[in-house]
Amino acid sequence: MINLTKCESCNSLIHPKQINIHDNTIKSGIQARYWDCPHCNHKHLILVMDKTSRRLMKDNKKDRERLTGINKRAQALRRRNQLNDGQARLFVEQVEKIESRIKKRTDQLDVRSKKLIKDYEASHV
Structure with a gap:
């Protein structure tokens, strides 16, 4: 589609x-x-x-790459039947922590972007 x-x-x-x-x-x-x-x-x-927006986006990109790494490690252990409950819980905690940071930054980006757009549109009327 x-x-x-x-x-x-x-x-x-x-x-x-x-x-x-x-x-x-x-x-x-x-x-x-x-x-x-x-x-x-x-x-x-x-x-x-602005510079802050770009930094927040860059930090989110790095965290998404970290998530990919965690998922790959977990899948590799699972394929070898070496993923135990403790490791699984640790991976889940790490993923939740990183996802929380990404969400916080994304919310900051949304607020910042709306302000920057409002300022831009006001100066280009």
């Missing part, structure tokens, strides 16, 4: 391959990410990032 995007300006349906994402530096350390409608050229703002 293909997810088509609808332009909020001209209501055209757009295939994902038609969307080109651009970054525009607003001021030092702050970038806006957007795409232009191929039909009407309306600029669709995706997000606004």
Whole structure:
């Protein structure tokens, strides 16, 4: 199933391959990410990032990689029938701790992004 995007300006349906994402530096350390409608050229703002946002995203990426490593270790032990209850509990605790950090950062990113978008839109009226 293909997810088509609808332009909020001209209501055209757009295939994902038609969307080109651009970054525009607003001021030092702050970038806006957007795409232009191929039909009407309306600029669709995706997000606004600053140094803190990029750091939070980078930290989330590292934690997702840690989750992948934990899952691979658990699966390898399970395949060899060497995963005991204690190890399984430890893996679950580690995963829950990392997922909690990711959720906390994601919530911070959402709040920060909304503020940055609001500030950006207010300065570009």
